[in-house]
Amino acid sequence: MATSAEADTVLRRLARDGWTARAGFALPDPSWDVGAARLILHGRIGDDDLETAQLAVLAAARGAGVVAICDAESAAGRALIDDLSRLGPLHRGIDGTDLIANLIPEQRALLDRLAAGDTIAAAAAAEFLSLRTANRRIAEARTLFGVRTTREAVLAYLRQRQRAPE
Structure with a gap:
């Protein structure tokens, strides 16, 4: 969920690290796992464009990186965040100041329980x-x-939780 400027910065950083950026979220490779290709798919997802959001999630599930520009409060944005958070951690924006916002609810719940003294198993x-x-x-x-x-x-x-505004 980046702005255009943030997306450009992220894409430049990834290109310097050997990733290949490609506009759009449709994968060109017919093989399922494209993780080894170091492919980043990027683009804008419209407010009600659930089909494009689904393509982005499928690409991420198949191992591609995804940089999406969308409104996090729109129907497509909420669906994208929900689905991508099931695959792994999300990085929203690039400033990194609010790391807790990047945790999925399961991670927050686990960390809360660990902070209270539970073991990971408990x-x-x-x-x-x-x-x-x-x-x-x-x-x-x-x-x-x-x-x-x-x-x-x-x-x-x-x-981070102490610093975060309630």
């Missing part, structure tokens, strides 16, 4: 997640916060 059970899914969600949170341990991720989460 937090997973309380949130009706498999231990494997809980570990993946926590690993994604560690990556988002730029830390190596779960303890550091919980501490970073608590610091």
Whole structure:
């Protein structure tokens, strides 16, 4: 959910890192997993353009990176955020100031439980997640916060939560 300027900046950064940017969300490769191709699909998604949002989600599920410009409050934007958050962490905008906003609800719930003293296994059970899914969600949170341990991720989460406006 980037602005045009943010999308251009992200695309330039990714191109410098060896990614290939392609306009639109339809994948040219018939093979299912396109992750090794380091392909970034980008474009604008209209307020009620659910079909394009579905193409973006399919591309992400198949391993492509997605940079979408859309209104997060529109029907297509809400659907896109909801569906993409099931695949992994979202990065909304590029400023990185509100990291908690980039966490999916499952990650927030797990981090809250870990902060309260639960083990990952207990937090997973309380949130009706498999231990494997809980570990993946926590690993994604560690990556988002730029830390190596779960303890550091919980501490970073608590610091960010204290700074975040209610």
